[in-house]
Amino acid sequence: MLFNNFYRRTTKSLFIIIIFLFFTGIIYSQKQDIRAGQTYESSVTVGELVYYTGTQWDETDASSETAASTAMVGIALGNSQVLIRGSWKTTGLTSGSKYYMSTTAGQITITAPPTVSQVVRVIGYALSSTELNLDVDNTWIVR
Numbered sequence: 001m002l003f004n005n006f007y008r009r010t011t012k013s014l015f016i017i018i019i020f021l022f023f024t025g026i027i028y029s030q031k032q033d034i035r036a037g038q039t040y041e042s043s044v045t046v047g048e049l050v051y052y053t054g055t056q057w058d059e060t061d062a063s064s065e066t067a068a069s070t071a072m073v074g075i076a077l078g079n080s081q082v083l084i085r086g087s088w089k090t091t092g093l094t095s096g097s098k099y100y101m102s103t104t105a106g107q108i109t110i111t112a113p114p115t116v117s118q119v120v121r122v123i124g125y126a127l128s129s130t131e132l133n134l135d136v137d138n139t140w141i142v143r
Contacts, residue, residue, distance in 0.1 A: 034084040036074065046078040047090065048106030049123065057082055059106035065142060068101055068119035073136045076106075088134050093126035108132075116143050 041058040044050055050057040052072035057080075061067040074082035093099075094110055101121045102109040112120045121140035125133050 034086060035077070036072070036082050036084050037080050038082075039080055040076060044076050044106070046076055048076045049101060049108055050074060050076050050082060050106065052082075060101050061103065061105045062101045062113045062119045062121070063103045063117075065117075065119055067105075068121055069140050073101070073121075073123070075134055083134055085135055086133075087127070088124075088132045089130060090132060091130055093129050093132055095126050095128050097126045099123045099126065099132060113143065118143050 036052070038052065039056045040050070041053075041056050044057060044059055049060045050073070051060045051067055051070045053070075057074075057076060058067065060073060072084070074084040075088050077083055097110050099108045099110060099122070100112045101119065101123055103113050103115075103118055108123050119140050119142055122137040123132075124135050127133050
């Protein structure tokens with residue numbers, strides 16, 4: 001009986017939170033992609049790797065532990081939308097390769113940052129030369 005009451009309250013609360021996030025536009029799903037919406041920092045451009053500061057999206061940078069280690073990372077899509085997980089169409093990828101957060105603000109790289117005190121975090125894998133499977137790893141290390 002106690003478990004049933006707890007289960008009902010927890011399930012109902014979780015459902016309400018998900019509905020709130022969906023209808024406020026903070027997070028929604030489209031074609032298996034997970035996207036989030038909020039404002040961008042003024043220097044962010046479409047196609048850049050960004051992280052959520054708690055109030056807006058800003059460019060990632062593997063040289064900065066703060067800008068690299070946050071759990072919420074994605075690709076800026078424009079119109080204040082960010083792809084959190086899914087397929088991203090671009091150019092210049094090496095098919096089958098693993099991609100990392102770069103020490104160049106907002107960029108990705110095929111090479112893990114090599115310098116001491118830089119953050120190494122996997123961003124995704126190239127499915128082809130024009131498609132990245134964005135699946136940001138929630139684990140990271142500082143060299």
